[in-house]
Amino acid sequence: MTPPEHLTIRSPEDVLGFIPHSLGYWPSASLVAMTLQGKRLGATLRLDLPGPDVLAQPAAFARTVCTYLEADRNADGSLLALFTNNGWLAGPDRYGSLLGGLQWALAGAGMPVRDAWYVGSEYWRDALCADPACCPFPGRPVQEIRDSTLNAEMVYRGSSVGPAPQEQAAAVLPGSSLHFAAVREAEEAWLAQLDLRRGSRPQFDAVLEVWAALLNRPPGEPWLPEAERDGFLRATLLVPRWRDAVLMMAAAGRAAAEAGAAQFAIFRDECRLEPVAPPAEAFGAGPGREAAAPGGTPNSRATETGVPRYGDVLMGIQPAAPDWERLDALDLIFQQLAPSGGKAAAASLTGRGWIAWCRGRGSFSAAYLAQALDLEPGYRLAELLLELVHRGTVCGWAARKEAAWQKFGPDAA
Known part of the structure; x- marks a missing residue:
């Protein structure tokens, strides 16, 4: 395989625009976690958002996320995106404990959360910012993600975002x-x-x-x-x-x-x-x-x-x-x-x-x-x-960056 090229990520919209191309579809009711190696994106993990019982006691779920992401042995940070769709405006109330548990667990695993976002069907916003002066409600239009520079480059390279797996x-x-x-x-x-x-x-x-x-x-x-x-x-x-x-x-x-x-x-x-x-x-x-x-x-x-x-x-x-x-x-x-x-x-x-x-x-x-x-x-x-x-067993090849399948060819940096 030819050496991968680099995709330059300049904004949160670019990160969020990369996720659907990485997965092959626009996720819903999902937690997407991505590892970072310095300023380079590493592995991408998608999990269904947990139900109320897990949200009340999110520690075990957070440990599971860490276990998956630790397969990227070079990771020194992480990014989180919660695609909630229904009731996303209540993110801090509904998912605050989950986000806090993930931050604590990932920091302990040497992959501190550098950024996190809530993404709904119409709006998205920073999940770590509660200042209405810089992050006003209801957030920024999701269309900004679809219009991001990186999304346009992905489409130009022949990538497409299809329907859900089912x-x-x-x-x-x-x-x-x-x-x-x-x-x-x-x-x-x-x-x-x-x-x-x-x-x-x-x-x-x-x-x-x-x-x-x-x-x-x-x-x-x-x-x-x-x-x-x-x-x-x-x-x-x-x-x-x-x-x-x-x-x-x-x-x-x-x-x-x-x-x-x-x-x-x-x-x-x-x-x-x-x-x-x-x-x-x-x-x-x-x-x-x-x-x-x-x-x-x-x-x-x-x-x-x-x-x-x-x-x-x-x-x-x-x-x-x-x-x-x-x-x-x-x-x-x-x-x-x-x-x-x-x-x-x-x-x-x-x-x-x-x-x-x-x-x-x-x-x-x-x-x-x-x-x-x-x-x-x-x-x-x-x-x-x-x-x-x-x-939740991960294929051995998928767990190793040097062996993993590359959908596009390029890494993202």
């Missing part, structure tokens, strides 16, 4: 019902053949080769409807070990995918059927960028001890940093495969949920996983991942 996850991509029907028909035909080859090593290799060819496509290349290809891809996601191998390959390379398959002993010597796959022209096969896992090459048999294990990749522990370009490409493929519905859509949404969690976007992850479970109740991987999200 609305984005539920959105259906435009497409022909005839195409979706053709994809489902092709999926059933491919699955009948693939079911006979679940234990075949050559078939496993053929599946990875198809997915690798798609992950290697040049960025920005349009995704054209192709029923046979999409049906094949969806059918492969219905075999859990192949689905997992695709996730592993995108994040950590072919060697990690192969090592995981060997770890779970999915191959059977008696399965000798010739492998099947769409013709090469259907998925754009050709030379492309290959990503090797530590200790292996893209096409190795992955017997080296340095290859990341499945569980470590799933939790973002290994490799030191994932292949974000491939994960971004995989996310786009899953986005295209989901609208045709069925269990394969649940697999695609679960994959998107895992990628969102790896990116540190818990709200999006929860929305995708919940939608997967709506489509396929009891879908095990979605259940496990959603439990991690609800516990």
Whole structure:
């Protein structure tokens, strides 16, 4: 990845304008906490604003916030924004104890709060200033945030602020019902053949080769409807070990995918059927960028001890940093495969949920996983991942600045 550029923040409006771009949506009923490294912005954390019981005794909530922000080991300060929308004018009365608890806890953790703001649907104001002479009620128009210099620069760079995660996850991509029907028909035909080859090593290799060819496509290349290809891809996601191998390959390379398959002993010597796959022209096969896992090459048999294990990749522990370009490409493929519905859509949404969690976007992850479970109740991987999200577990890559996903490329300073 190219070295990040710097975004210059000159005012509170710039900070507040950066938050929706960082999250991907304009938050509501949310606490957003950001770490500072000197004058540079660090990590961004969003949590639902707590209810009355927690507001009465905010110490535990404040400690939780500190625990998350302490993952940024270089942080020496923090910023807070309370997006309250309803009743925000009563901020000091309703959220004063929460703000005080956060100030005390963050100061004790070496990340003193340097600024804090209340943001409503129409107005925003400084949460630490009670002087009506400089901070009069009801505050300053939210439009100032939307018109900030940094917001304009973000838009110029191609960033956009979309709807809330639940609305984005539920959105259906435009497409022909005839195409979706053709994809489902092709999926059933491919699955009948693939079911006979679940234990075949050559078939496993053929599946990875198809997915690798798609992950290697040049960025920005349009995704054209192709029923046979999409049906094949969806059918492969219905075999859990192949689905997992695709996730592993995108994040950590072919060697990690192969090592995981060997770890779970999915191959059977008696399965000798010739492998099947769409013709090469259907998925754009050709030379492309290959990503090797530590200790292996893209096409190795992955017997080296340095290859990341499945569980470590799933939790973002290994490799030191994932292949974000491939994960971004995989996310786009899953986005295209989901609208045709069925269990394969649940697999695609679960994959998107895992990628969102790896990116540190818990709200999006929860929305995708919940939608997967709506489509396929009891879908095990979605259940496990959603439990991690609800516990507040942070993906290992998201917790390390040097490994974390960058939405824009630039840091903010």
